[in-house]
Amino acid sequence: MGKRYVCDYCNKAMVATPAIVRTHNKGLIHQKFVQQHYQQFKDPETILREESKKKRCTKYASGECAYGSICRFTHYSEAQIRELQEMVAAKSMPKDVMFPSFEELVHKLLDEKTNDKQQNSREKDGNTVMYDSNGVTHVFPWTYNSILESYGEDLPPSVQRLKTDDFTDAKIATWG
Ligand SMILES: [Zn+2]
Numbered sequence: 001m002g003k004r005y006v007c008d009y010c011n012k013a014m015v016a017t018p019a020i021v022r023t024h025n026k027g028l029i030h031q032k033f034v035q036q037h038y039q040q041f042k043d044p045e046t047i048l049r050e051e052s053k054k055k056r057c058t059k060y061a062s063g064e065c066a067y068g069s070i071c072r073f074t075h076y077s078e079a080q081i082r083e084l085q086e087m088v089a090a091k092s093m094p095k096d097v098m099f100p101s102f103e104e105l106v107h108k109l110l111d112e113k114t115n116d117k118q119q120n121s122r123e124k125d126g127n128t129v130m131y132d133s134n135g136v137t138h139v140f141p142w143t144y145n146s147i148l149e150s151y152g153e154d155l156p157p158s159v160q161r162l163k164t165d166d167f168t169d170a171k172i173a174t175w176g
């Protein structure tokens, strides 16, 4: 028994001789399956570009076209072409149209700040946000562990709790 060759596109087994495989690969049915396989990976831009170049297949509408996806005329209806055009248009829309404007972002940020303040007054030892007397908000990227407080001044400066005074008395260099 000779070796078998299975064409993955057509899911068809045949005797694995070069001549038979070559004939199969040239066949209309095989080419249709290959075309169908790659069509599903094409993006709408490519399909639209390819299909709008073709004339409409007159045989396809009546179900008589034997060429399927390798027909040199398009099998896409006007409605389907329009759908493709809409998909492409939606994709090429400038990205920032979908995103909030700068103004919206500022409002969102202010809202969050207000919420933070409320939260802060509720849990005084919330630790991660502090407001100094200059009205500056300090958000700490860590959470203070209140157990450390019992060590008092013996703690190394790096783990000592920051006080508002640490910020108001700070000598701030002016830039430029
Ligand atoms: Zn095949």
Ligand SMILES: [Zn+2]
Pocket: 057, 058, 059, 060, 065, 066, 067, 068, 071, 072, 073, 074, 075
């Ligand atoms: Zn056709």
